[in-house]
């Protein structure tokens with residue numbers, strides 16, 4: 001493919017001279033000529049050039065202004081420019097190089113010099129373009145790989161939530177629905193996008209700690225006695241422990257990879273694990289301070305947990321469980337309404353009520369008979 005070269009000079013006879021000088025190169029180069037910097041910039045806006053040769057002294061915009069404008073525009077910033085100067089114009093030469101000229105040529109121009117310089121700057125640009133192309137491919141690959149890893153990470157998180165759900169026979173889409181409800185409530189509350197996304201991903205892990213509760217307690221059909229209830233309450237601490245950032249497995253993994261401890265690798269602040277662990281620990285705290293395991297009250301309870309508490313309760317009330325029938329939505333809303341300010345945060349409850357249509361649509365779409373989450377915009 002022919003390379004496109006633009007020559008800029010206000011003197012027509014200079015351009016004519018260049019045209020004659022390079023007649024023999026027309027098989028290799030497409031030559032274009034502009035009588036001013038503005039005309040040259042117009043040409044470059046309309047088409048791609050591989051090199052520019054420009055005079056410095058021109059009426060209106062001079063060669064420096066042309067150079068500066070070219071360096072500022074994305075389309076032309078990498079196009080090499082050869083500046084033509086007088087033999088002794090040392091200051092001009094220095095300034096041209098400072099502004100990013102690729103090369104300098106003394107006037108009057110010798111044909112062989114001009115051809116050699118043009119070849120050199122064009123092949124350098126080719127090389128740079130090739131590297132740029134390879135970098136773009138590499139960047140795309142890294143991006144794809146990162147998205148893949150992110151996808152598997154989220155998938156594992158959701159499957160972990162489902163594993164815990166199977167443990168106490170709350171099969172179906174409970175954890176998925178809790179994720180979707182939590183996201184909608186957080187959005188209605190005006191939470192930022194990052195928080196909403198993290199909540200969506202981590203809320204299904206709220207009961208992961210049930211994995212550590214014995215069958216005799218977890219699956220007991222009769223009401224739990226005080227001791228059994230104390231065992232049951234431990235699922236919060238167990239869940240937080242499972243999701244804690246300094247897990248032994250992660251430490252072993254990072255030690256194997258050469259990092260000293262969990263955290264040396266920049267993972268100590270992993271926001272997803274942090275939020276997941278916080279939800280697991282505090283999703284049974286009550287707004288009035290009478291919840292468990294710590295008895296936190298009001299805004300001491302992390303916002304994510306105040307949202308999940310309501311999403312989880314709404315879903316549990318509307319779902320059939322081995323020990324209870326499903327309530328109608330009106331009954332569930334009335335139970336929740338009575339608990340505002342006691343169990344539930346009033347602001348979160350208001351956002352919940354405001355979003356009820358959307359929550360209802362999710363509940364219908366992701367009912368326990370639904371085997372597919374497609375079309376909800378709520379799939380993990």
Ligand SMILES: [Fe+2]
Pocket residue numbers: 206207235283284
């Ligand atoms: Fe729980």
Ligand SMILES: [Fe+2]
Pocket residue numbers: 174178206207312
């Ligand atoms: Fe739950």
